[in-house]
Amino acid sequence: MRYSRLLGKTTRDYPRSVRTAGNALLQRGGFIRPLSQGLYSFLPLGLRVVSRLTELIRREMRALDGQEVLLPLVNPLELWQRSGRAALAADDLVGFRDASGRDMVLAPTHEEAMVALVKSVVTSYRQLPVFLFQFQTKYRNEARPRGGLLRTREFVMSDGYSFHRSATELNNFLPRVFAAYERIFAACRIPVITAEAAVGMMRGERSFEFLMPSEVGDDRVIRCECCGYAANAEVAVGTLNRPTGEPRPLTTVPSHGAVTMGELTSELGCGKEALTKTMVYSNGDELVLAVVRGDQEVSGEKLERVLATPGLRLADRDELALYGLDARAIGPLDLPLDLLELDVRVRIVVDDVVASTPNLVVSSSESGIHFVDVNFGRDFESDLVHDISRVLPGARCANCAHELVQQRVVELGNVFKLGDYYSRKLRLTLSDSRGRRFYPQTGAYGIGIGRLLASIAESNHDRRGLDWPPGLAPYPILLMGIGHSAKVASLLEALHDELGDTFLYDDRRESISTKFRDADLMGIPMRLIVSPRTLEEGKAEILERGSTSVRSVSVANVRAVVAELTGGSS
RNA sequence: CGGGCUGUAGCGCAGGGGCUAGCGCGCUCGGUUCGGGACCGAGAGGUCGGCGGUUCAAAUCCGCCCAGCCCGACCA
Numbered sequence: 251m252r253y254s255r256l257l258g259k260t261t262r263d264y265p266r267s268v269r270t271a272g273n274a275l276l277q278r279g280g281f282i283r284p285l286s287q288g289l290y291s292f293l294p295l296g297l298r299v300v301s302r303l304t305e306l307i308r309r310e311m312r313a314l315d316g317q318e319v320l321l322p323l324v325n326p327l328e329l330w331q332r333s334g335r336a337a338l339a340a341d342d343l344v345g346f347r348d349a350s351g352r353d354m355v356l357a358p359t360h361e362e363a364m365v366a367l368v369k370s371v372v373t374s375y376r377q378l379p380v381f382l383f384q385f386q387t388k389y390r391n392e393a394r395p396r397g398g399l400l401r402t403r404e405f406v407m408s409d410g411y412s413f414h415r416s417a418t419e420l421n422n423f424l425p426r427v428f429a430a431y432e433r434i435f436a437a438c439r440i441p442v443i444t445a446e447a448a449v450g451m452m453r454g455e456r457s458f459e460f461l462m463p464s465e466v467g468d469d470r471v472i473r474c475e476c477c478g479y480a481a482n483a484e485v486a487v488g489t490l491n492r493p494t495g496e497p498r499p500l501t502t503v504p505s506h507g508a509v510t511m512g513e514l515t516s517e518l519g520c521g522k523e524a525l526t527k528t529m530v531y532s533n534g535d536e537l538v539l540a541v542v543r544g545d546q547e548v549s550g551e552k553l554e555r556v557l558a559t560p561g562l563r564l565a566d567r568d569e570l571a572l573y574g575l576d577a578r579a580i581g582p583l584d585l586p587l588d589l590l591e592l593d594v595r596v597r598i599v600v601d602d603v604v605a606s607t608p609n610l611v612v613s614s615s616e617s618g619i620h621f622v623d624v625n626f627g628r629d630f631e632s633d634l635v636h637d638i639s640r641v642l643p644g645a646r647c648a649n650c651a652h653e654l655v656q657q658r659v660v661e662l663g664n665v666f667k668l669g670d671y672y673s674r675k676l677r678l679t680l681s682d683s684r685g686r687r688f689y690p691q692t693g694a695y696g697i698g699i700g701r702l703l704a705s706i707a708e709s710n711h712d713r714r715g716l717d718w719p720p721g722l723a724p725y726p727i728l729l730m731g732i733g734h735s736a737k738v739a740s741l742l743e744a745l746h747d748e749l750g751d752t753f754l755y756d757d758r759r760e761s762i763s764t765k766f767r768d769a770d771l772m773g774i775p776m777r778l779i780v781s782p783r784t785l786e787e788g789k790a791e792i793l794e795r796g797s798t799s800v801r802s803v804s805v806a807n808v809r810a811v812v813a814e815l816t817g818g819s820s
Numbered sequence: 821c822g823g824g825c826u827g828u829a830g831c832g833c834a835g836g837g838g839c840u841a842g843c844g845c846g847c848u849c850g851g852u853u854c855g856g857g858a859c860c861g862a863g864a865g866g867u868c869g870g871c872g873g874u875u876c877a878a879a880u881c882c883g884c885c886c887a888g889c890c891c892g893a894c895c896a
Binding site: 259261262263264265266267268269284286287339341342358359388390392393394396407447448449450451452457459468550563564566661664666696698714732733734759760761762763764765766767768770779781783800 | 821826827830831832833844845846853854855856857858887888889890891892893894895896
């Protein structure tokens with residue numbers, strides 16, 4: 251490929267609208283270009299890297315007996331209503347009405363469509379297990395795309411779905427995908443930590459994430475540097491120091507308008523760990539009052555798990571007003587009577603730390619006063635006691651008591667153990683060997699390709715530019731000449747004609763230093779340099795990116811050396 | 821969805837009521853160069869994000885809107 255003909259030039263200046271190093275380099279190098287918020291175009295160089303990534307993943311998926319398919323981007327809304335996710339994923343879904351008046355959505359993920367496909371094609375348990383994968387566009391109506399390619403509205407995902415005869419079979423398959431994913435990220439030279447994660451709108455039973463530590467990430471992982479425990483902050487568990495003491499009699503004190511935890515600590519002269527806060531969650535049908543210690547936060551994921559109620563959201567001011575509640579004065583000891591008379595289910599969930607800590611401060615539903623020396627069990631009850639708080643820095647590891655740390659990460663991929671959630675919802679059943687109907691056990695697996703590209707750039711660059719891992723560079727070799735001698739030019743042209751697309755041929759009339767700079771910026775790993783000086787001795791040179799020592803090769807051997815360096819392929 | 825920042829040439833920026841809106845890079849043409857972003861000369865390129873207002877006069881002041889980015893909330 252002649253560089254002069256390649257679409258997408260390198261630029262010297264950093265684009266103003268990009269803040270992360272990797273994304274800036276991808277734009278400066280001519281790999282990607284933004285179209286609009288959360289929407290990116292891939293230029294030829296970028297698409298070539300994407301092709302190498304998909305090929306890498308495809309090889310791994312095939313090694314797991316995966317079969318590649320391609321499902322529609324557009325799904326009937328009805329399918330999503332049947333799975334129960336139309337409401338759960340409402341914020342992500344973008345839809346339209348088609349020519350015949352049916353409501354359609356752009357798929358933010360493909361579990362529904364994949365189950366529908368399997369339902370129509372798999373007719374016997376003997377066909378299981380089946381593992382299907384695709385590279386397909388997702389569209390999610392992200393509230394806030396950010397970090398260039400790290401978080402977009404539209405993106406291509408490598409997603410896989412497996413269907414099994416039994417939970418055991420699924421359990422045995424998951425680690426194989428897990429290992430394949432680890433190999434993929436290793437090939438991308440991205441350091442990953444694996445962690446237990448939230449299931450969120452994906453539902454199902456369990457989930458694991460592959461995370462790249464990075465300050466530009468917008469997920470947070472909780473880790474123990476002692477025993478290696480790692481989990482997404484939403485689901486991580488840890489232990490807290492709990493004050494002890496004999497229960498004292500319940501009293502009330504005026505709080506003089508103090509509402510926030512900070513105000514209360516100064517008003518009452520105690521620490522946040524002596525306080526409690528009551529957060530009201532709702533899913534439209536029922537209210538959940540979640541009580542955690544004043545220095546803690548409610549984990550929405552844990553709350554949904556313990557209640558087995560997806561779709562819970564923190565109630566906003568208007569919704570609270572609807573139930574006669576005021577966010578500044580809510581407590582489980584004296585809920586307003588009219589709330590109890592309303593035709594709405596109200597459940598109270600108390601964090602286990604609160605339940606086992608004596609003499610806490612609890613807000614009253616009557617504004618202006620707080621209860622002091624509240625003791626769970628004696629002064630109030632709840633429907634459930636469970637760990638529902640997020641692990642915050644300072645908590646200790648449940649395994650080894652070492653202090654837990656929080657780290658920002660980019661979520662590169664995940665593995666979901668879905669169980670029979672979708673099989674049941676979408677009525678995918680088969681007969682087993684004894685003729686009994688059963689719901690196949692399913693797993694889902696995904697890697698965001700654009701995010702992977704951005705993460706590789708983030709993890710593999712230096713001051714000069716990108717530095718692609720072996721096999722992922724858009725071109726393995728950049729061919730360039732020095733000077734304008736006819737002999738050099740004719741050799742370059744001959745090599746280009748012969749080896750064509752194997753390398754990028756910088757045929758511009760630019761100074762050699764410009765060519766070097768651009769090669770560094772684009773991250774081409776090797777240069778093949780032809781100059782009058784070396785050509786006199788019948789030699790050309792090979793210079794690796796980041797190295798200053800050249801390898802001299804005779805012109806007669808160039809083709810063989812190129813074949814060796816590129817592993818016989820481009 | 822809340823808060824903040826920014827919109828002036830393809831990119832990065834300066835200008836901040838008054839004559840023809842500039843600079844660097846890039847681009848075009850001609851010439852000299854070529855071992856880590858060379859140089860000379862000549863040129864092209866702008867609804868100053870949009871709409872409205874104030875004014876004799878608006879890129880500049882005011883209002884509204886739009887777009888992009890950043891922080892947060894939310895979310896695989």
